[in-house]
Amino acid sequence: MSTEVEVGTKVNVRVPASSANLGPGYDTLGIALSLYDTVEVEVTNSGLEVEVFGEGADEVPLDDSHLVVKAIRSGLQAADMTAPGLRVVCHNSIPHSRGLGSSASAAVAGVAAGNALAGSPLSNDQLVQLSSAFEGHPDNAAASVLGQAVVSWTTVPVDGRSLPEYKAAQIQVHPDIRATALVPDFHASTQAVRRVLPSHVTHTDATFNVSRTAVQVAALQNYPELLWEGTRDRLHQPYRSDVLPVTAEWVNRLRNRGYPAYLSGAGPTAMVLHTEPIEDAVLDEAREAGLRVLELEVAGPVETKVTRA
Numbered sequence: 001m002s003t004e005v006e007v008g009t010k011v012n013v014r015v016p017a018s019s020a021n022l023g024p025g026y027d028t029l030g031i032a033l034s035l036y037d038t039v040e041v042e043v044t045n046s047g048l049e050v051e052v053f054g055e056g057a058d059e060v061p062l063d064d065s066h067l068v069v070k071a072i073r074s075g076l077q078a079a080d081m082t083a084p085g086l087r088v089v090c091h092n093s094i095p096h097s098r099g100l101g102s103s104a105s106a107a108v109a110g111v112a113a114g115n116a117l118a119g120s121p122l123s124n125d126q127l128v129q130l131s132s133a134f135e136g137h138p139d140n141a142a143a144s145v146l147g148q149a150v151v152s153w154t155t156v157p158v159d160g161r162s163l164p165e166y167k168a169a170q171i172q173v174h175p176d177i178r179a180t181a182l183v184p185d186f187h188a189s190t191q192a193v194r195r196v197l198p199s200h201v202t203h204t205d206a207t208f209n210v211s212r213t214a215v216q217v218a219a220l221q222n223y224p225e226l227l228w229e230g231t232r233d234r235l236h237q238p239y240r241s242d243v244l245p246v247t248a249e250w251v252n253r254l255r256n257r258g259y260p261a262y263l264s265g266a267g268p269t270a271m272v273l274h275t276e277p278i279e280d281a282v283l284d285e286a287r288e289a290g291l292r293v294l295e296l297e298v299a300g301p302v303e304t305k306v307t308r309a
Helices: 067-078 102-117 124-135 139-146 190-194 203-221 224-230 245-256 280-288
Strands: 010-020 029-044 047-054 085-092 149-155 165-171 178-183 261-263 270-274 292-297 303-307
Touching: 010 102, 010 139, 029 047, 029 102, 029 139, 029 178, 029 203, 029 292, 047 067, 067 085, 067 102, 067 124, 085 102, 102 124, 102 139, 102 303, 124 139, 124 149, 124 165, 139 149, 139 165, 165 203, 203 224, 245 261, 245 270, 280 292
Parallel strands: 047 085
Antiparallel strands: 010 029, 010 303, 029 085, 029 149, 149 165, 178 270, 178 292, 261 270
16 A cells, blocks of 8 residues: 655755767667756645746646656655645756757656655666656666766567566766757757658668767767767768758768767757867857857766655
8 A cells, every 4th residue: 555755745856958869879878968957846735736937838738747747656656655745846947859858857857756755765777767668768868867878778578568678877977078069949859850760771880880889988988089980870860860951060060170969869959079168169150040059067867855844
């Protein structure tokens, strides 16, 4: 029988954004970034109250269908706990539908909040599993749970009935690596951008991406001078360039100048992982073209702070 969380218990969650793929690591590599959403949750006597400020405030539902609310309940259920009522306040800084892991961050924030309200019985592996289930792949969610960078994978059970298992291992990122995001003012639908991908690729392109994914893992940890080579990709970015022409233009422009740029997640953000500053003239060009420039650091894991009634 489930136990109720005491009314008046509060939790504050701070969850980082993330960038997925990092070039060649399609649905596999992710990195946490120093752009944060915060979520405040209070257990109340009954009902549900949701407030949202910042990014997406006028676009998301304010009822039980809100992703953070669903994820809170998922975390509580996994911990065998319930809450009689909830007040949820979201302060969003992560742009929505821009390839910066906003939905994964929302799922992580909710699951982490539910776990914290229950006394934090769930492991990081369980947090990755629960939050990734909302996404259907673990690269963004795992990065926001664990911090730093991650290698992630999905195990599909052969019985056809069990749920997929989402797994991840953290990579400690070289301390000199930072990130710069060029964020367009339009959204990209992950599902729409996925539809342009072919069902088959050549053995040559597959081999290319396997090798560059390995290079990227080495670059992230110990050899940042290999980031340009480690962000090369033939598996998904070439196919997405037709539907994301602005992003493709900026990725190519940056790469031609020697910067390790890539399409962040499903886009439309162009991301650069680098150790040396990007020239001011380049960033000014981006701003003049209407892109938002975010200069970021590699972030740590999701953080929770609980106040008991």
